[in-house]
Amino acid sequence: MASNIKNAFIAAIMAGVIIAPVYGLQIVRSGMQTHLEPEWDLVFIGMGIVFVFQAFIRPLIGKLLGKRGSAIRLPVLHDRSRRAAILLLIAIALIFPFFMGRAEVDIATLVLIYVMLGLGLNIVVGFAGLLDLGFVGFYAVGAYTYALLYHWAGWGFWEALPLAGAMSGLFGYLLGFPVLRLRGDYLAIVTLGFGEIIRLLLINLYGFTGGPDGISGIPKPTVFGMPMTRRAPEGQTTFHEFMGWQFDNMDVIIYLYLMALALALITLFVSNRVIRMPIGRAWEALREDEIACRSLGLNPTNIKLSAFTMGATFAGFGGAFFAARQGLVNPESFTFLESALILAIVVLGGMGSQVGVILAAIVLTVLPEVAREFAEYRMMIFGLVMVLMMMWRPQGLLPMTRPHVELNR
Amino acid sequence: MSKVLLQVSDLTMRFGGLLAVDGVAFDVHQDEVFAIIGPNGAGKTTVFNCVGGFYKPTTGRVIMDGTPIHGLPSHKVARHGLVRTFQNVRLFKNLTVLENLMVAQHQHINTNLLSGLFKTPGYRESEAQALTNAAKWLDFMDIREYANREAGNLAYGHQRRLEIARCMITQPRLLMLDEPAAGLNPQEKRDLQALIDQLRKEFGVAVLLIEHDMSLVMGVSDRILVMEHGKPITTGAPEAVREDPRVIKAYLGEE
Numbered sequence: 001m002a003s004n005i006k007n008a009f010i011a012a013i014m015a016g017v018i019i020a021p022v023y024g025l026q027i028v029r030s031g032m033q034t035h036l037e038p039e040w041d042l043v044f045i046g047m048g049i050v051f052v053f054q055a056f057i058r059p060l061i062g063k064l065l066g067k068r069g070s071a072i073r074l075p076v077l078h079d080r081s082r083r084a085a086i087l088l089l090i091a092i093a094l095i096f097p098f099f100m101g102r103a104e105v106d107i108a109t110l111v112l113i114y115v116m117l118g119l120g121l122n123i124v125v126g127f128a129g130l131l132d133l134g135f136v137g138f139y140a141v142g143a144y145t146y147a148l149l150y151h152w153a154g155w156g157f158w159e160a161l162p163l164a165g166a167m168s169g170l171f172g173y174l175l176g177f178p179v180l181r182l183r184g185d186y187l188a189i190v191t192l193g194f195g196e197i198i199r200l201l202l203i204n205l206y207g208f209t210g211g212p213d214g215i216s217g218i219p220k221p222t223v224f225g226m227p228m229t230r231r232a233p234e235g236q237t238t239f240h241e242f243m244g245w246q247f248d249n250m251d252v253i254i255y256l257y258l259m260a261l262a263l264a265l266i267t268l269f270v271s272n273r274v275i276r277m278p279i280g281r282a283w284e285a286l287r288e289d290e291i292a293c294r295s296l297g298l299n300p301t302n303i304k305l306s307a308f309t310m311g312a313t314f315a316g317f318g319g320a321f322f323a324a325r326q327g328l329v330n331p332e333s334f335t336f337l338e339s340a341l342i343l344a345i346v347v348l349g350g351m352g353s354q355v356g357v358i359l360a361a362i363v364l365t366v367l368p369e370v371a372r373e374f375a376e377y378r379m380m381i382f383g384l385v386m387v388l389m390m391m392w393r394p395q396g397l398l399p400m401t402r403p404h405v406e407l408n409r
Numbered sequence: 410m411s412k413v414l415l416q417v418s419d420l421t422m423r424f425g426g427l428l429a430v431d432g433v434a435f436d437v438h439q440d441e442v443f444a445i446i447g448p449n450g451a452g453k454t455t456v457f458n459c460v461g462g463f464y465k466p467t468t469g470r471v472i473m474d475g476t477p478i479h480g481l482p483s484h485k486v487a488r489h490g491l492v493r494t495f496q497n498v499r500l501f502k503n504l505t506v507l508e509n510l511m512v513a514q515h516q517h518i519n520t521n522l523l524s525g526l527f528k529t530p531g532y533r534e535s536e537a538q539a540l541t542n543a544a545k546w547l548d549f550m551d552i553r554e555y556a557n558r559e560a561g562n563l564a565y566g567h568q569r570r571l572e573i574a575r576c577m578i579t580q581p582r583l584l585m586l587d588e589p590a591a592g593l594n595p596q597e598k599r600d601l602q603a604l605i606d607q608l609r610k611e612f613g614v615a616v617l618l619i620e621h622d623m624s625l626v627m628g629v630s631d632r633i634l635v636m637e638h639g640k641p642i643t644t645g646a647p648e649a650v651r652e653d654p655r656v657i658k659a660y661l662g663e664e
Contacts, residue, residue, distance in 0.1 A: 270526060277525035278511075278518055281504075285512040288501035295461065295495075296579055297487035297516045407507050407544055407556040 008054035015050040019043050082355060082401070086268075089358070093261055097254045105250075105257050107369050109325065112260035113318050114361040118345040119267045119354060120314030125343065126352035126400070127275055128307035129287030131188040134175075134195025135342050138168040138312035140334035142319025144202060147215040147329045157221035157324045161317065168316025169309045171198075176308040180301055183290075195339055202331040214330025220252060221259060221324050228252045256325050263321055267314050272354055274310070276405065283307050344382070348389055350396020359397055411439045414615050415460070415491070415583055420469035422455050422639075429455045430466075431639040437583065437615050442605060444618040444626045447636035448659060453619045454496060456636075457587055460617075461493050462486035474582070488516060490582035494572045494589060496619075502561030506552065506571055509560050510543035513575045546574040566597045570604075577608065583615045584608065590622040598625055605629050627651065635659065 024043040025036045097105045117139060124132045145164040149155035179190050202209050209215070220228055223239045230247045232238040240247045274280045282303045286293050290300055323329045345364055349356030368378050389396075415437040422430040430452040437443045445453045459466040462483035471479040473489045481489075501509050519525070519535035547553040550570040555563055560571060569589060576584055586605075590598050602625055608614055620626045626633065627647045635642045635650060637659040643650060650656055 273526050273528075274522075277522075278515055278520040279522065279525070281508060281512045282515055282520075284504055284508070285501045288503055289499050291463070291483075292495070292499040292501065293512075294463075294483040295487055295493050295499075296513045296575065297484050297492070298512070299484045405505075405507060405511065405540070407540065407547070407553070 004055050004059055008051045011054045012047040012051035016043055016047045019046045085355060090265065094258075097257045102250055102253055105253050107366060109253070109257045109260045111362050111365045112257070112264045113322055113325075114342070114345060114365050115264045115358050116260075116267045116318040116321075117315055117342045118349065118357040118361045119264070119271050120311045120318065121342050122311075122346050122349075122352065122354065122357050123271055123274070123283075123314070124307050124311035125346050126357075127271075127280060127287070128283040128304065130179075130304065130307060131184065132191045132308075132311070133188045133336070133339050133343065134191035134193070134198075135311070135315060136334045136336070136339040137175075137191075137195040137198035138172055138315035139319040139322070139338070140198050140202060140331070141168045141171045141312075142316030143323040143329045143333070144209060144215075144319070145316065146320040146323045147218050148209065150218050151210075151215050156219065157320070161320050164320035165313045165316040168319065169313035172308040172310075172312025172315075173305055175312075176305040180304055192336065192339075195334075195336060199331050199334050202334070210330075212331060214328060214332075216328040218323050218327050218329065220256065220327065223255065228255055260321060260325075263317055267317070268354060268358075270310075271314075275352075279303070279306055344386060348386070348396060350399040352400035353396060353398050356396050356398035356400070363397075411441070413437070414439045414441075414474055415617070416470075416472040417456075417460060418470050418472075420456065420459055420471070421467045422452070422459055422464060423467045429639050430459065433469075433634075433636065433639075433641050435634050435641070435644060437617055438631075439582075439615055440609055440613055441631045442609060442616040442618060442629050444620060444630040444633045445636060446620065446623075446626055446633055447642075450638075451636040452639040453636060454587060455639075457493060457585055457617075457619060460486075461491060461585065487579065487581075490580070491585060492576040492579050492581040492583075493585035494569075494576055494587055496587045496591065498565075498568045498572050500560040500568055500572060500575070503559055505557050506547070506560050506563065507540075507543055507556045509571060509575050510546060510578050511539055513578045514539045514542060516579065542578055546578050550574045565592055566594070569593065569597075569601075573604070573608075577612065577614070581614060583617060585617045587619050588621060589618070590620055590625050598622060601625065602629050 020043050023046070024038060024040055026039050027034055028037045093108075096108060100108075117135070120138075121132065121135045124130050124135070142164040145167040146155075146157065146160040149160045149163065175191070175194050179187050182190060203212055205211070222228065226237055226239040226242055227233070228239045228251065230238070232241070238247070240251065245251070275284075282293070282298055283306075285298065286300055286303050293300055293303070322333070326333075341364065345360045346357055348364065349358070349360030364382075367381075368375070371378070371381075374381065413436045417436065418434045420430055420433040421428070433452075433456055435443065435445075445456060447453055455464065458464040459469070459479075460471050462478070462481050462485065465480055469479060470477060473486075473491060476489060478486050478489050478491070501512065504512065518539050519532050521532070524532040544553065544556075547556055550573070552563070552567050552570055552574075555567065560568065563571065569592075573584075573586070573589070589605075590601055593601060605616055605618070606629065609616060616629075618626070618630065630647055632644060633647055633650045634644045635653070635656050642655050642659060643653050645653070
């Protein structure tokens with residue numbers, strides 16, 4: 001008990017030190033002058049709350065949890081139940097847009113983009129264990145590949161999509177080379193730098209990429225060559241004319257949603273298969289022990305490059321779709337914060353676990369939208385969630401299940 | 410005398426000012442068990458690392474069945490049929506026992522991305538073959554009941570056996586064992602000796618062995634190289650080596 005009080009006291013003082021500059025000193029403007037006005041009430045209330053929590057409530061929580069043991073352990077999904085869960089999710093996702101409003105479907109589309117990015121990064125971080133903080137760079141490459149191809153060559157979405165994936169994959173491959181010898185933190189720093197280089201290039205190649213203004217007016221994907229717009233350009237039929245419908249903006253949104261769903265499902269299928277394939281096993285083995293891998297004749301260079309390339313390719317598809325959906329790309333969309341968010345999705349979901357990544361993508365995209373009133377506290381809540389997760393469930397919401405192959409006795 | 414499989418000549422490894430290995434030369438014949446012994450710090454493991462491509466030797470030649478392999482990266486050396494275990498077991502601890510054996514077969518199975526994505530018949534067959542091989546080795550090593558367990562959770566003796574199985578499943582021609590008896594109890598040591606004999610007879614694999622346990626070395630080896638301070642002292646049959654005054658001096662010091 002005495003140590004509890006002591007800890008709580010130290011925690012309260014620390015809290016005081018941290019909150020004092022923010023809440024304790026209010027900047028008051030009177031005419032030309034600004035001066036600081038100390039307001040200690042808020043600080044003391046805050047310190048009081050921290051003290052009470054640390055001294056009394058936390059031991060209580062500890063006791064409760066201790067009594068019930070692993071009461072907050074979420075279920076670990078097994079093969080069959082996982083398949084059922086995935087099928088159920090797909091079914092819900094398919095019928096979802098027809099019953100929802102415009103805003104909901106829009107958010108869901110965003111979720112699916114993040115699912116795609118999360119699953120892509122999951123290959124690099126979760127499977128191959130290569131900490132990549134510059135993943136958004138590949139996303140940007142994909143988005144700009146489509147945007148630039150449209151801007152300079154007039155390509156449509158469907159022609160540009162494979163090239164966007166290939167281009168990102170190529171960048172992933174190229175980045176792979178210099179970082180092959182690096183691991184852990186060093187790798188993280190280099191990839192972080194790579195993401196920034198891409199963004200800065202996009203800003204500074206003004207003549208080519210439009211600089212900070214980006215490229216706008218990017219067309220939405222067509223349906224079998226028919227644009228989904230109110231009026232078609234000369235000599236083309238729009239989709240709604242072809243179907244004999246009235247033009248409705250909602251149709252476009254549902255169409256985009258279904259496309260995002262298809263792309264996300266393809267990503268899910270591929271990453272799900274690949275982890276059960278020799279290359280997936282090799283990724284995991286490399287994550288465990290590179291020297292042992294080499295001693296068994298596995299070429300670490302190829303294995304790492306394949307993980308980087310495949311992860312980047314999916315980011316590229318996601319990027320191209322993002323460009324099409326927004327109709328506008330600029331470097332602002334590809335900041336480090338975005339990389340951090342995607343990484344948070346992977347870590348929160350449980351590294352290597354696909355269902356976990358999907359769940360985390362939903363949580364991390366929907367929560368900020370729902371809690372719009374607390375928008376200013378978004379990053380704080382985000383940080384808090386991460387800290388709590390690391391304390392209580394470091395393996396993620398739904399940890400990866402092993403094994404992928406079993407032998408009957 | 411049977412054919413020479415591995416030929417090492419004039420091997421020198423220098424780390425800065427330290428000459429860890431100095432002019433070591435030996436050859437290993439087919440179906441032979443060849444041991445390297447010596448006091449701690451004699452450079453035995455460094456020889457292993459040079460032969461296996463983990464270090465690039467300062468000078469020297471390593472020739473495997475007529476092909477020079479010195480200077481090749483370790484994964485290429487492994488593909489020439491030289492596979493090793495490690496002094497402190499290096500399993501893929503979070504992978505299951507079975508997965509450890511599946512990974513080891515990487516170079517022999519169908520790793521084509523598309524055939525895997527679409528599960529072509531060829532891919533299925535290659536996976537099934539890999540599973541059968543793995544099961545065979547699990548049975549051989551008597552660890553099949555642990556197949557679906559994480560390798561890091563096995564008992565130490567079982568981990569050692571799994572590591573050897575993981576090497577053997579790559580179909581090596583030369584198995585290099587770095588202190589395989591370290592940490593084993595007397596019964597497990599006797600089993601290990603029988604295992605090495607069996608591997609050589611049934612699978613025709615040559616064995617290059619580093620070991621401190623003298624009863625194991627004397628019992629299983631055909632020839633022994635004794636090293637001290639990075640230099641080779643003598644090479645010969647176990648009985649000859651045991652009687653050699655230079656060897657006794659190296660181990661026990663001068664009277």
